[in-house]
Amino acid sequence: MPRNDFGQLVGRSPAILALQEEIRRVALSDAKILITGESGVGKELVALSIHSHSLRADRPFVTVNCAGLPETLLESELFGHVKGSFTGAYRDKAGMLEKADEGTIFLDEIGEMSLRMQGMLLRFLETGELQKVGADRVGRHVDVRVIAATNRLIADMVSQGSFREDLYYRINVINIQVPPLRERREDIPMLVEAFLESLDNDRKLRITPEAYAALAEYSWPGNVRELANVIERIVVSGCGPEIGLADVPVEVRSQRGISLRPKRERRRSVADELYKRMTVNRESFWTAVYPLYMQREITRGNLRELVSKGLEEAKGNYKIVTKLFNMDPGDYKRFLNFLRKHDCQLPFRDYR
Ligand SMILES: Nc1ncnc2c1ncn2[C@@H]1O[C@H](COP(=O)(O)OP(=O)(O)OP(=O)(O)O)[C@@H](O)[C@H]1O
Ligand SMILES: [Mg+2]
Numbered sequence: 001m002p003r004n005d006f007g008q009l010v011g012r013s014p015a016i017l018a019l020q021e022e023i024r025r026v027a028l029s030d031a032k033i034l035i036t037g038e039s040g041v042g043k044e045l046v047a048l049s050i051h052s053h054s055l056r057a058d059r060p061f062v063t064v065n066c067a068g069l070p071e072t073l074l075e076s077e078l079f080g081h082v083k084g085s086f087t088g089a090y091r092d093k094a095g096m097l098e099k100a101d102e103g104t105i106f107l108d109e110i111g112e113m114s115l116r117m118q119g120m121l122l123r124f125l126e127t128g129e130l131q132k133v134g135a136d137r138v139g140r141h142v143d144v145r146v147i148a149a150t151n152r153l154i155a156d157m158v159s160q161g162s163f164r165e166d167l168y169y170r171i172n173v174i175n176i177q178v179p180p181l182r183e184r185r186e187d188i189p190m191l192v193e194a195f196l197e198s199l200d201n202d203r204k205l206r207i208t209p210e211a212y213a214a215l216a217e218y219s220w221p222g223n224v225r226e227l228a229n230v231i232e233r234i235v236v237s238g239c240g241p242e243i244g245l246a247d248v249p250v251e252v253r254s255q256r257g258i259s260l261r262p263k264r265e266r267r268r269s270v271a272d273e274l275y276k277r278m279t280v281n282r283e284s285f286w287t288a289v290y291p292l293y294m295q296r297e298i299t300r301g302n303l304r305e306l307v308s309k310g311l312e313e314a315k316g317n318y319k320i321v322t323k324l325f326n327m328d329p330g331d332y333k334r335f336l337n338f339l340r341k342h343d344c345q346l347p348f349r350d351y352r
Contacts, residue, residue, distance in 0.1 A: 009042060009049060010194045011187035015179045019046065022176060027053035032125075032171050034110075035149040037178030040225030043149040044108060046178055051104040056145060059103035064096045067112035074117060076133045079124075085134020097130055101142040110171070111152035111163065122167045146171065181220040181227065185343070188216050191224060195231040205235070210245040213347045217304075218252045270298055271305035278325045279313075285325035285335070293342070303344045308351075316351035 009016055009023075026033060027050045035043045044063065051061040069077060072086070080095030097105060107113075113121065124130065125146065129138040148171045157163035181187070192215060196205050207215075220226055230249055239247045277288045289306065292298045307321070314320035322332045339345040 009045060010191050011184065012190060013184035013187045015184045016187055019176070019178065020049075023049050024053055026050060026174050026176070028055065030145050031173045032145075033147045033174045033176060034154070034172040035147065035176045035178060036154075037149075037151065038180050038223055039151050040223035041178040041180055042224050043151075043178055044106065046176060047104070047106045047147045047149060050147060051106075051145075054104070054145070056103050060100050061104050061106065062096050062100035063106045063108055065108045066117075067109035071114045071117055072133075074113070075120065078117075079120070079130055079132055081133035082135045085132075089134065092132070095130065095132065097124065097142055097144055098140070100144045102144075104145045104147060107146065107148040107171075109150060110148040111150040111154055111157060115162070115164065118164045118167050122164065122170065125167075125170055181223045185216050188212075188227065191227055192231060195228050196235070199232060199235045205239070205241055205243060207243045208245065210347050210349060211243050211248050213350075214245055214248045214253045217346075270302045271309060274298070274302070274306055275309050282326055285327050286331075289325075290338075300342060300344060303339075303342070304346060307339060307344055307346055311346060311348060311351040314351075316348035318348060 009020060011017075023046065033047075033050065035046055037043050047063075048061055051057060064074075064078060066074060076086075076089075076093070076095065078095050078097055080093050080098055081089050083089055083091050107121075127138070128141050128143065130140060130142055131138045154163050154168055154172070158165050158168050189212060192207065192212075196207075215227070215230075222229075230252060233249060234243055234247050237247075245253065274289050274292075277283045278285060289298070289303070293300075293303055310321040310324055311318075314324055318336060319329070319332055322329065322335050325335075327335060336345060
């Protein structure tokens with residue numbers, strides 16, 4: 001997968017700009033941070049970025065995945081162990097907390113920690129003292145900044161009793177939420193460029209507008225990680241210098257909302273109803289749809305669906321869509337400008 005190891009968050013959407021500002025703001029304190037967000041949105045990258053903007057930047061950034069290991073191994077991974085403390089412990093071993101001394105420890109998927117481990121972590125956070133597995137007393141004091149992340153709703157886990165409330169308050173001093181990619185689609189082109197460049201910067205790959213449109217419309221349930229993987233797949237499967245719609249994986253091209261089905265069904269019925277009002281009741285787009293959209297009664301998704309229905313009927317001809325939606329032929333330009341401005345102008349070629 002194309003990687004971004006410099007803690008640089010690519011994107012210019014308001015959400016990313018706000019995130020970058022927040023990162024700079026919180027980096028300089030030592031406050032504990034809980035980063036939340038769906039899988040693949042960039043939580044670890046945000047943590048790394050905080051570290052690299054902090055005064056600890058030239059000290060280690062150490063990641064521990066709390067989900068990957070059975071409890072006893074996680075304990076030894078975090079706190080270290082002394083020789084002979086269990087079968088296979090042939091020598092003393094430093095834990096990740098010790099390795100992160102003066103730096104930052106990133107506790108990924110903290111929601112997966114067992115209650116017992118949560119208790120041990122809490123004790124460490126309160127004292128800063130490490131007790132290695134098998135040691136009979138507490139050992140050295142370490143100075144680490146703790147950043148944790150989760151894609152679970154920890155507050156719910158607290159009320160269900162599977163996450164300690166005291167630990168929750170201790171790690172959640174600052175909460176940073178990383179929004180899913182589908183809520184900041186305007187970042188997709190920049191991310192694509194960045195991934196293409198990191199994969200292959202001398203082939204000068206270009207992407208056609210149709211391929212871009214498909215990437216921009218997909219719902220990206222796996223977020224930025226999925227986008228990075230898709231771009232890598234396209235490149236390694238030997239695309240030409242120009243990446244067209246045919247190079248885009250079929251699940252991206254043909255998704256009409258597999259992962260968003262319930263929402264899409266609702267959306268479809270809204271779009272269906274508005275479509276009927278224009279084509280059967282002969283209401284104009286400007287009176288039946290435009291005000292609803294501007295007052296946010298209907299979503300961009302509804303509007304796109306509606307445009308898509310129109311284009312289907314009109315075989316990709318926007319002039320005919322203008323007529324179908326009961327507008328004056330002279331409104332054609334205004335209609336297209338409106339769609340473009342609100343990112344609802346679908347590529348007509350798909351409907352030819
Ligand atoms: N804004 C971004 N700019 C550039 N690369 C990004 C951005 N967001 C995420 N990435 C890249 O996407 C991939 C996934 O990001 P990351 O591992 O940080 O996600 P995550 O939220 O920790 O996911 P998970 O919950 O699955 O662990 C990484 O390769 C990361 O570098
Ligand atoms: Mg992660």
